[in-house]
Amino acid sequence: MSIRFDGKVAIVTGAGAGLGRAHALAFAARGAQVVVNDFGGARDGTGGSSEAALAVVEEIRAAGGIAIADGANVADYEQVQAMVRRAVAEFGRVDILVNNAGILRDKSFAKLEMSDIKAVLDVHLMGAINCSKAVWELMREQGYGRIVMTTSSSGMYGNFGQANYGAAKMAVIGLMNALTTEGRKSNIKVNTIAPVAATRMTADILPEEMLQRIQPERVTPAVLFLASDDAPSKTVIAAGGGAFAAATVVETAPVLLPDEDVTPEGVAARFADIADWRTARPYDESGHQVQAFLKLVCGQ
Incomplete structure (x- = not known):
């Protein structure tokens, strides 16, 4: 079985570097027309530049693919709507959305400012909501859609200094669960990737030899599978270094007390x-x- 995306249009957020760049390049290599979205901010979400997204578009075009750059801030719904309108004007439809954009503002909970919490929630959770909402009616009308969220082990299992990030990353799993149910009759499948990868988000916490083993390109195959025609739905795949696992929420059998x-x-x-x-x-x-x-x- 060969997984291809010929005739499909994919939006990948946070695609100027790291995981998003790897996803965008891979979709284009397999035939998709790609909207390379990146606000171009620093790791903490400050600043902004279109250079990173434009560079990825040039990589795609140099390899014979089709792509456009977009600098929408996923935390701003109006900007996201404009991005989707532009994608439709350019390519006629949107089939795939990969909610990958993210920032970090790591501090212990005692030291977190409310602004640090809001900023991270706005990008990770509201960014995923904004982008999914902006493509939802298009996908319903088409009778086809694939949405991939990005979670983290920090959300599923907890990590010191990441209360804001972990809360947002667990929340997107709840979003996946609800959208899976609502999208089922319209052939909209919603899944989630939990990556372990060498990116600017992890560059300063792992030794170089480990980073070399967990390049973003070794996560991307799971994303393409989750966005394919025959993808499952409501599935979380953890991926890193070419290793893959499935994760889910489970509950013990209820015990009735007298x-x-x-x-x-x-x-x-x-x-x-x-x-x-x-x-x-x-x-x-x-x-x-x-x-x-x-x-x-x-x-x-």
């Missing part, structure tokens, strides 16, 4: 049973989890 034990002490006494991960399972959607409780509690 009425007299529905107390804090009763929960404590049965906590080993409640937290028996051998019974864990994922749910397709929230209603199925609610049904599991109602079936046990109400017998229906």
Whole structure:
């Protein structure tokens, strides 16, 4: 099976460097027309320049591909809408969106300023919402769409000094879950990548020999798979250095306590049973989890 994107139009945010650049180049190499979006700011989100996006466009064109640059700030919905209108004017449609843009403002929670929290949430979470919202009706009308979110182990598992980043990165998984359900009847599939890669976001926390093993290009194959015609939906793939894993939220089987034990002490006494991960399972959607409780509690 060969995965191609001929005739497809892909928007990749934060595509001026690192993971986004690798994704954009790979989509173009497999036939997609690509909107290379990059605000061009520093790692903390300050500043702005179109040079990085233009350089990636030149790389794509030099290799025989088709691309345009766009400098929209994903945290600004009006700019994002203008980017999507421009993509449609240039290419006629939008089939794929990769929400990759991100910034870091790492500090312990005690030292985080509210402005640091808002800035990170605005780019990672609101950026993903803004871009997804801007293409949603187009994809519904087309009866086709592929959206790839970008999460992080910091969100799924926690990391010191990244309360703002981790909160945003876990939130995009919730966004994926909801959009998967809403997009199903319109053939819109929504997935998430959890990358481990050498980028400017990780350059100062890992030794050089490790960085050489986890280049962004070794994450990108999972992104292209998640954006393909035959992609799954509501899937999180962790990827780094050519290794890949699937992740999901699971929940143990509910344990019904006798009425007299529905107390804090009763929960404590049965906590080993409640937290028996051998019974864990994922749910397709929230209603199925609610049904599991109602079936046990109400017998229906």
